[in-house]
Amino acid sequence: MSVPGLSAALAGFVPRRALAVRAHTGPGAVSQVLHLPERQQRRLVFPLQELERCLVPRAGTKLHVRTFDPSLEDIARAEAAFCPAPSHRIDYVSSAERLDHAPAPSRPEVCFIGRSNVGKSSLIKALFSLAPEVQVRVSKKPGHTKKMNFFQVGKYFTLVDMPGYGFKAPKDFVDMVEAYLKERPNLTRTFLLIDGVVGIQKTDSIAIEMCEEFSLPYVMVLTKIDKASKGYLAKQVLQIQEFVDTQTQGCFPQLFPVSSVTYSGIHLLRCFLAHITGNLHINSS
Numbered sequence: 001m002s003v004p005g006l007s008a009a010l011a012g013f014v015p016r017r018a019l020a021v022r023a024h025t026g027p028g029a030v031s032q033v034l035h036l037p038e039r040q041q042r043r044l045v046f047p048l049q050e051l052e053r054c055l056v057p058r059a060g061t062k063l064h065v066r067t068f069d070p071s072l073e074d075i076a077r078a079e080a081a082f083c084p085a086p087s088h089r090i091d092y093v094s095s096a097e098r099l100d101h102a103p104a105p106s107r108p109e110v111c112f113i114g115r116s117n118v119g120k121s122s123l124i125k126a127l128f129s130l131a132p133e134v135q136v137r138v139s140k141k142p143g144h145t146k147k148m149n150f151f152q153v154g155k156y157f158t159l160v161d162m163p164g165y166g167f168k169a170p171k172d173f174v175d176m177v178e179a180y181l182k183e184r185p186n187l188t189r190t191f192l193l194i195d196g197v198v199g200i201q202k203t204d205s206i207a208i209e210m211c212e213e214f215s216l217p218y219v220m221v222l223t224k225i226d227k228a229s230k231g232y233l234a235k236q237v238l239q240i241q242e243f244v245d246t247q248t249q250g251c252f253p254q255l256f257p258v259s260s261v262t263y264s265g266i267h268l269l270r271c272f273l274a275h276i277t278g279n280l281h282i283n284s285s
């Protein structure tokens with residue numbers, strides 16, 4: 001996709017709810033992205049495209065496959081789903097250690113899984129940066145999130161922050177998370193977070209196998225992309241893309257690289273979430 005200037009594409013387009021919260025927003029708001037130079041805007045909103053530029057000389061690169069390719073207007077429109085309003089509450093709902101303690105499955109639900117410390121809670125915090133009153137706890141120490149934490153995004157969908165697997169995982173992790181993934185009736189999509197710097201680890205492979213075995217539709221999100229050079233990251237992404245193309249059935253063919261520090265990829269992921277939960281109609285170009 002050729003990317004015309006974001007400013008040009010979005011000139012005069014400010015979602016209604018975004019206006020209401022502008023005073024509280026951090027660098028995660030599209031309106032703030034527009035103040036950046038065009039190159040920086042592109043890098044922030046479409047990190048996969050930026051990485052692709054490093055790989056141009058390599059023939060046959062698979063990164064070009066972009067199944068989800070929203071317009072800039074779509075991305076700005078999707079942001080409204082993440083802006084709180086009196087009629088659209090974004091809030092922590094409850095925590096559960098067992099599936100039968102989870103809230104009623106009344107809306108579409110998405111969950112975030114991954115190794116402890118991969119950045120699940122940080123990513124959710126970044127997604128909710130336009131609703132800063134929502135408390136999402138992150139920590140440097142692995143194994144911080146011990147329960148399944150449920151957040152509501154108005155009447156649109158519920159989002160679940162899961163405890164991590166691997167190092168310092170809670171004792172009842174398997175009973176809790178496996179049961180949830182296997183049996184939750186409203187689970188629409190599972191986001192499997194992989195550290196973009198270290199790539200797929202042994203424990204990640206087990207999680208991938210589990211998603212495949214349960215026939216879950218899942219998406220791979222590559223975290224902490226601010227921590228590596230572009231060249232290094234491009235190679236990692238290419239390797240993981242190849243794995244997804246050749247070794248998986250249920251994985252969405254497009255990777256989502258993100259940084260919860262720089263907000264790179266966060267706007268696109270918000271748009272994807274709004275789309276898959278049926279809250280955004282994307283015009284195909």
Ligand SMILES: Nc1nc2c(ncn2[C@@H]2O[C@H](COP(=O)(O)OP(=O)(O)OP(=O)(O)O)[C@@H](O)[C@H]2O)c(=O)[nH]1
Binds near residue numbers: 121145
């Ligand atoms: N540089 C950088 N650090 C990050 C990013 N995301 C998370 N971190 C850091 O990684 C550490 C772990 O982040 P969390 O979000 O708590 O990780 P988690 O996956 O929720 O961990 P558990 O709850 O223990 O499973 C924290 O020190 C974060 O500040 C990122 O995008 N970039």
Ligand SMILES: [Mg+2]
Binds near residue numbers: 121122145162
């Ligand atoms: Mg956590």
